[in-house]
Amino acid sequence: MRINEIVRSLALAGCFISASSAWAAEAPKDATAATQQANNALFNQLPFSDNTDFTNAHKGFIAPLPQDIIKGEQGNTVWDPQQYAFIKEGDKAPDSVNPSLWRQSQLINISGLFEVTEGVYQIRNLDLSNMTIIEGKEGITVVDPLVSAETAKVGMDLYYKNRGNKPVVAVIYTHSHVDHYGGVRGVVDEADVKSGKVKIYAPAGFMEAAVAENIMAGNVMSRRASYMYGNLLKPDAKGQVGAGLGTTTSAGTVTLIAPTNIIEKDGQKEVIDGLTYDFMLAPGSEAPSEMLWYIEEKKLIESAEDVTHTLHNTYSLRGAKIREPLPWSKYINQAIVRWGDKAEIIMAQHHWPTWGNDNVVNLLKSQRDLYRYINDQTLRMANEGLTRDEIAANFKLPNSLANTWANRGYYGSVSHDVKATYVLYLGWFDGNPATLDELPPEEAAKKFVDYMGGADAILSKAKTDFDQGNYRWVAQVVSKVVFADPNNQAARNLEADALEQLGYQAESGPWRNFYLTGAQELRNGVVKGPTPNTASPDTVRAMTPEMFFDYLAVHINGEKAADAKSVFNIDLGSDGGKYKLELENGVVNHTGNA
Template identity: 45%
Template sequence: MARLPLAAALALVLAGCANTPAAPMAAGGVTATTAARQAAAASALDLAAPRSFEAARRGLVAKPTGQVRDETGRVVWDYDGFAFVQGEAPATVNPSLWRQAKLNNEAGLFKVTEGVWQLRGFDLANVTLIQGRTGWIVVDPLTTRETAAAALAFARQHLGDRPVSAVVYTHSHVDHFGGVLGVLTAEDAAARKVPVVAPVGFMDEATSENLLVGTAMSRRAGYMYGALLPRRADGAVDTGLGKAVAAGRVGILPPTVVVDQPHQAMTLDGVKFVFHNAPGTEAPAEMTFTLPDLRAFGAAELVSQTLHNLYTLRGAKVRDSLAWAKYIDEALGYAGDSDVMFLQHGWPVWGHDDVIAFLKTQRDTYRYLHDQTVRMINAGLTGPEIAEAMVLPKSLETVWSSRGYYGTVRHNTRAIYQHYMGWFDANPANLDPLPPVDAAKKYVALAGGADAAVAAAQKAFDAGDYRWAAELLKHVVLTDATNTGARELQAKAFEQLGYVAESAPWRNFYLSGAKELREGPPPPALARGVPVDLLRQIPIDTFLDAMSARLNGPRADGVDLRVDLRFSDLGQTHGLWIENAVLHHRPKPVEGRADATLTLTHDLFLRLATGRATAGELVASKDARIDGNPLALAKLFGLLDKTPGNFPIVTR
């Protein structure tokens, strides 16, 4: 994900809402303005250009059908879920995005080159299989155990039943490692000493990226990936990077081989690899690799069949566009002799000249956005002004892989502004602005009341100015979330903006906002915590940092509390104490006398701290013992906020 530092997409898996049945949307029709914009978009590009489709279908061995289900029978993945994406673009989808959606719909097992196959359309990302001397080298085993197992089983059905002889994680996003237990069990990996290769920093990033703010990222990821939208022409059609994120069990196997050099050669099951670290590009820990004997380049997510995100809309740290461009430029040197380049999203690029051209246009797209944003920053423009003014040169704008199907020119330029300048635009009026709801009330009053503001928004809507209509109605809805007329009109404005969006995440955000306006937020049951298989790999200090961030500071004001946690199975003691309404912790007993000491196993603590185990289970468990005052423990855990993860976004 492609994506959560757990991958462009762990947040969606954490929400547990991919493939969740969605109530039908009360969708509005396409306005004349929207129809005209769709026609203009269709005429601006050669949508019938066949080369991309030829590449997306090249090497097809077999196509999957049916569904992947988990052990309870729940659908984890539906191969035919987007079967409606065919033919000409419907009026409710940007024609350029529809083209990308059709390309991402080309699912199956594909031969890339001699000894290399890919399974595409089994999850958000691709899994790459490289034939070793004794078995399969699996590159990026998808998001979930179920989809990874289905992909490998499908490959074995057509290519032969070979064991997994090595696993390679190209980077730290969950759609590239979360399904590893579906292709290789921990017991089998240990017994056969199967190498698991990853870039330096992988484990830290893979297990901790979304731990602190994972709840918020999960909620927003549901918007970004259209998790609750129906799969149809007025709902979810694509993510821009792939079809969707699978909703199954997420796990991890810790790496046994770490690539910690800029360029590092090694042989895996008889196949020569040269790994190339590219940290801080699409992921904090990322690497590409070349296969010299096969004249092939595995580009990971350094480049994609779309403009990528410098800032991902689900929420994340901003990525460094200058460093990203420089790493692609470096790849031109070490991958320049390759005859094929395969990606971990989308379809490969064949031919030496085409590989070079692809790398150059991706490099120059990120570099152009960087340099021109910086130029305009120094001319005094703010982030929104730069986003409105930025246009790629024709030589880049007309290249399919530079189109904004996932990232966009507009939000990427804002990200570059944020990277260098932060949130403040230097206008003193924006130094201490009113919070959104307070400001909204004053704006609505200034407009002459809600009825006048809604009337003005209706006039803007009728004129096709949906951005302004949405802006006006934002204030009305924030002022009074029960104003059904304002909510419905804003939903209609969001729909029109979503229909014309070339970016799938933008479309999904708009249509998800419309759905919330009409139906309210999703039920709390859809919000889940970090999978236990991942939590077990998170260092206790890191987990306690996240636990400290759940402390309700106002309620903890004046509290003096000291607790020791003894992990009987790890031989570790961590001291926790509250001081100045801050929950501190150290990997040693607290100073002075602890109010209580809780001795328990690591697994029981994780279940207790994440709400998977109750206080009653703790007291009854043979794996736990409480010494001292048990009320001190109850007080500590009672001061930790429990967030359901279904907070409203547009209705507040």
């Protein structure tokens, strides 16, 4: 019996929430005067007259994306290329959208097939990420085949239509996040990989990282991802306008074919279809397993997701292990040292490229210093006695970094990146003994409401604060009332109103999506739909027996199994080995070669 036979059913339990989920019945409200004032203030602060990014985003345009809705095998909507047609380049930001985020969404919405340089092409805005196609001597190399097989296939068809049918000779995964490998079966046939006709390259630790992230905590991560990417929101000016890194995730078939060639060493060089790739490993930067490279013949840096046109996450709001900003900064510095004197182009697997050596180096330096500043100043302020939340509240980037478009917090944010950096070094405890063992939220909320004179008294004061534009405090204090009494619809509505205005003011796409999804849920309840799940059959099949047994262990109800004591001998055949599983004290331990 093989491990994939054991776990196949686990992967079929759910799928991504479809973009066609039923929208909430209650219409969103307008932006208040306070929100309009806040958004106008930011507009006056930033250099909106600089149109360089728009020039670069249009450069090399060859063909638009097909406009037909992409459907899955079950008739589900995988991708609607027209869902963001309301975001038009040149239009003023609506009152309900942060003007900086609106600008970013306008840029991301510039979609189609583009030529980066001779023989290098990108397909943009057919998914959350880009797919890059590099022409070589014998065929093409595909970099990061999107989230879903369906979108990846449409992207390949667009390329073939405009550049002719060339065989895929290689695929490269830049890193271990699903939007960079999930569509691989829309690009190549696994039989061609197994026969050696197609090689798949990936950084060291790729499979372990890809499987661990999408399986072990995949259920809660996937549910939170539906908030982060706004999958439950209607795409419009009062709903989802993008995620800052891309528009949103496709909702198709997530696939995975194991790499055949692992980049094991930093500085490893490989000739792939006649082109020389100088690889740089960057583990623990934007992903646990990640790599950048330089193509010598093209004078081109592929920065994966370590250098993009946004301040990225050092912590993803969907939930993930914290990423270290200091090594991240140092990897970018290595790129400057190794390739900065010769690179003429830098491109990533999100957003648009940058051309010209001076511009390339300036982007690299600015992003290098961005992550270093967050690391160093968080620690400086912590050492001076400030707590996590105090640091985030008082943290400001220097103008030279803050006023650079590529450093704005469209996906990450200064606030939550700083908090993550604090936790990375110091953990969750802020050193205040009063926070060492706080009451759980529901119990504490009932006490707060009682101490503050009851729900009606709180709501009366909160409405005054709302009218004064104090939306952060209203959301915070009214949340106590909702936790104390989830059926108090007046409290739910007021908290929703506050979250909505915070969403309209948010520069970060994920912040906006979380706020507006929360507001929608408070008003209308939880939208019922398929359970989002990145644990596709391919991902599950890729688990080693050890990974599967660890996965099994986290599904044991420790309380119910506390008194159970059992031993199981598992024989997976000659290719899988023998294992002993021991259930005792509410845990399952496994031993190989039993």
